[in-house]
Amino acid sequence: MIESSARREHLHHPGPRASGGWAIAAFVGLVGVVIAATSQAANATVSAPSEPTPSVSPRLTAAMQAEIMKDVLPASPPITLTDPVTDGAGVLSDAGRQEVQDAVGRLADGSDLRMFVVYIESFDGTEPEDWANASANLSGLGTDDLLLAIATVDHEFGLSADSNVALTNAQLSQIDDAVAAAVEEERWVPAATHAADAVRAGAGSTGSLLMAGVVVAVLVLAGLGYVLWRFAVPRLLPRLARLADRAPASGGPAPLAHLSLAELDERAAAALVGIDDALKTCEQELGFARAELGADATRDFELILARAGGDVRRAFAIRQTLDAAAAQAHDAYEASPVSAGSDDVGRRTRLTRVIELCENAADTLDARTRAFDDLRRLQQRAPEVLADVVAREPEVAGRLAAARATLEQLGETYPADTLAMVSGNPEQAELLLDNAKEAVAAGRSALEAGQKAVAVAHARGAQNALGQAVMLLDAVDATATHLEEAGGRLDKAVASLTQDVASARSVEGDFRVTLARTAAQASLKHVEVTRDGGDPLKGLQRIAAAEASLDAALASTRDGTEVKARSSALLRDTLGRVDEQLRQTADFVATRRGAVGATARTRLAEAVRLADAARSLQPTDPTAALGDAQRASTLVQEAARLARSDADAVVTAATTAAAADVEPDADGADANGPITGGMMLGGILLDPHLVRSRRRATARIGGGFGGGGFGGGRPGALRKLGTVRAWWPTPAR
Numbered sequence: 001m002i003e004s005s006a007r008r009e010h011l012h013h014p015g016p017r018a019s020g021g022w023a024i025a026a027f028v029g030l031v032g033v034v035i036a037a038t039s040q041a042a043n044a045t046v047s048a049p050s051e052p053t054p055s056v057s058p059r060l061t062a063a064m065q066a067e068i069m070k071d072v073l074p075a076s077p078p079i080t081l082t083d084p085v086t087d088g089a090g091v092l093s094d095a096g097r098q099e100v101q102d103a104v105g106r107l108a109d110g111s112d113l114r115m116f117v118v119y120i121e122s123f124d125g126t127e128p129e130d131w132a133n134a135s136a137n138l139s140g141l142g143t144d145d146l147l148l149a150i151a152t153v154d155h156e157f158g159l160s161a162d163s164n165v166a167l168t169n170a171q172l173s174q175i176d177d178a179v180a181a182a183v184e185e186e187r188w189v190p191a192a193t194h195a196a197d198a199v200r201a202g203a204g205s206t207g208s209l210l211m212a213g214v215v216v217a218v219l220v221l222a223g224l225g226y227v228l229w230r231f232a233v234p235r236l237l238p239r240l241a242r243l244a245d246r247a248p249a250s251g252g253p254a255p256l257a258h259l260s261l262a263e264l265d266e267r268a269a270a271a272l273v274g275i276d277d278a279l280k281t282c283e284q285e286l287g288f289a290r291a292e293l294g295a296d297a298t299r300d301f302e303l304i305l306a307r308a309g310g311d312v313r314r315a316f317a318i319r320q321t322l323d324a325a326a327a328q329a330h331d332a333y334e335a336s337p338v339s340a341g342s343d344d345v346g347r348r349t350r351l352t353r354v355i356e357l358c359e360n361a362a363d364t365l366d367a368r369t370r371a372f373d374d375l376r377r378l379q380q381r382a383p384e385v386l387a388d389v390v391a392r393e394p395e396v397a398g399r400l401a402a403a404r405a406t407l408e409q410l411g412e413t414y415p416a417d418t419l420a421m422v423s424g425n426p427e428q429a430e431l432l433l434d435n436a437k438e439a440v441a442a443g444r445s446a447l448e449a450g451q452k453a454v455a456v457a458h459a460r461g462a463q464n465a466l467g468q469a470v471m472l473l474d475a476v477d478a479t480a481t482h483l484e485e486a487g488g489r490l491d492k493a494v495a496s497l498t499q500d501v502a503s504a505r506s507v508e509g510d511f512r513v514t515l516a517r518t519a520a521q522a523s524l525k526h527v528e529v530t531r532d533g534g535d536p537l538k539g540l541q542r543i544a545a546a547e548a549s550l551d552a553a554l555a556s557t558r559d560g561t562e563v564k565a566r567s568s569a570l571l572r573d574t575l576g577r578v579d580e581q582l583r584q585t586a587d588f589v590a591t592r593r594g595a596v597g598a599t600a601r602t603r604l605a606e607a608v609r610l611a612d613a614a615r616s617l618q619p620t621d622p623t624a625a626l627g628d629a630q631r632a633s634t635l636v637q638e639a640a641r642l643a644r645s646d647a648d649a650v651v652t653a654a655t656t657a658a659a660a661d662v663e664p665d666a667d668g669a670d671a672n673g674p675i676t677g678g679m680m681l682g683g684i685l686l687d688p689h690l691v692r693s694r695r696r697a698t699a700r701i702g703g704g705f706g707g708g709g710f711g712g713g714r715p716g717a718l719r720k721l722g723t724v725r726a727w728w729p730t731p732a733r
Contacts, residue, residue: 078134081116081147085192089119089152096189103196111203113166115146117192121153128158136160148195150183157183157191171202184453256352261344268351269598271358272319275312276601277683279305280590282365284467285460289376297375304368308361315357316605318350323602378456385459386443389436389466396469397433400426403476410480418535420644421584422479425472428591431678432472436465461684468591468682475587482580486536489573490527493543497524500550507557516553520546537577541633544574548626567622571614574629578611581636589643593683595650600642607636650681 079086084104085097092100100117108114116139123131132149141147147160157179161172178198182191256264282305290298325347378385403426410419443458497520504517523546527539548570555563585604589596610632617625 078131078138079118081118081135081139081141084114084116086116086118089121091119091152091188099189100192100196103193107196107200107203110200113144113146113199113203115148115196115199116141117195118147118149119188120149120151123149123151123154123156123158128156129160130158132158132160146199148179148192150179150188150191152186152188155183155186159195167199167202171198174198174202181453185450256355261348261351264348264351268319268354268358271355272312272315272598272601275308275315275358275361277593278362278365279309279312280593281464281683282308284464285372288463288467289372293375301368301372301375304364308364311357311361311364313605313609315354315361316602317609318354318357319598319602320606322347322350323599378459379452382443382452382455382459383447385463386440386455389440389459389462392466393433393436396429396466396473399473400430403429403473406476406480410483413533414483415533415535418483418537419479421588421640422476425476425591428678428681429469429472432465432469432682435679435684436462436469439465461679464684465679465682468684471587472591475584479584483536486540490536490539490543493540493547493573494524494527497543497547497550500547500554504550504554507554510553513550513553516546516550520550540573540577544570544577545630548630564622567626568618571618571622571626571629574626574633575611575614575618578607578629578633578636581633581640582608582611585636585640585643588640588647592643592647592681594681595647596643597646600639600646603635603639603642607632607639610635647681654680
């Protein structure tokens, strides 16, 4: 049976008990392996390469094969090979065919391996390696035979190799890499010749070292066996027994069950950040596609994004519950260290569920990555996208001076804390515009070099950088407008609360009313004192809280209609303020997502959930809705504080590294182009490796990593490319 060379890695689970005979069994097994390897090497050196054996099935016509295999491999059935090179797609010239045959011949002459190459137009949805494996089986290919199948319309390929082929996984991976770039660039002859040459190089290095390796292995194993039996076994047995008796932690699948609770918590946090970044990039990419193609063309992707977003919201809700429980447990421990307990099993189960939901969302997005790429056709439209960025950049750059002037003017009226969420926006926008121009230049250079995948990555990066710059400048304008409107709303709120205080004076003997009235008077006095040069948004929040408390105290003195009307009015004002806070904080996280961690995002997600709950209750129970809106206001302020702290920490670290002339990520250097500080802070990282055989699933990087299009977010797959430069704005304090 021919199998794909991709192999799953299975975790080893130790048995419940270690026995003293394991060393004997291991030693006997090792000796057996050496004998078998020696025998195989001897046979390989004296036997000539075998001819392909005929299929056990009779040879079938293409029509007969299609009929038999239509339920398994529709429209493109596997074929029986009769020649080393089969051009079913008609892409090879006579000279090209001869060049491929020469490369295959060199492989056969220089090693025991042979390669067959097949070109077809499309796999029609069949996994490329499955199609290649089926054709290899029909053709009776042996252990030393490989089959490379290339679909010229799909721009995909599959490599079929026997599981016992004399090539390592690393060598097979190198063969994949040799084919991938050529397939992407539609260089069909080099796709096969590079593969054959890579196989020949791998086979040569393997064969020349085999006999020497066997001799050395025999000597080493003999010495190792004696040492193990004489010295190591008596010492290792007690330790192995103790390790075997340790049961794996419950509450998670095998890859997670062996993590400590702290490691699982860290894994869940990373998964939340990764998928949240992916959603934000997908939303931005979807906006570009909608502007280019219209709403009808992108409706299906909007539904997919909404489905993935639902899983992410549930994951954040679980995380918020865990954070709240942890805070309560901490308080309980502070109050009574002896009686306070923990629920590690329950926490582990919930953290595992968070990771599962994030993976589900990533899978949902990844399933449509190819379709979204096909929709946008960036392989063909990369020059157009780069030109559009060049055309729009001067207009966006022209807004920088106006944004700085607006902030300077606002700074004369309002305290620094009021403007903290937008004070660094012009600097970050300027960096992103510089990044966009660099990405355009790199993208055009890649196009001239024929590197379409690299050009697409830079085009996406440039487009995302420009989009974030616009978002940052829009946030400055929105903040100015909101602060201007807040002054007028504050006057109305003060007048309303003043009237309520006057009404409360007529109620005597009610201690609750007296307390609420006193607190309201204090709030009015505070706002009066801090009105000039103060934060009108905080003033609004303080007045609203005092009014809600006083309304609750006076509810028994008012009829139901008045209570409901006052609750509805206060709810509208509170939701309006919360919506502005949510917008401002969400924009901050989206444009600094390279720095903002899971806790800030969790608080923001919970604030969004509570605000939505308040809106749903607004028509029927405004009093309960008001409570949800007030809690949302508290949480979004906490999210904003945490997000600023995260961003400031990253900016400070990068600034310190720049001052010390140290690059933050020197290992990321690559000739594919620059990633500068603005893109790093904005979470825009480039990944030009977009073409791989489908069996290499991790080769596709999800959204959020380099504007990776419509895809999932798995931080473990992240590859940072380019030279990182410490161009960062001054931390906003």
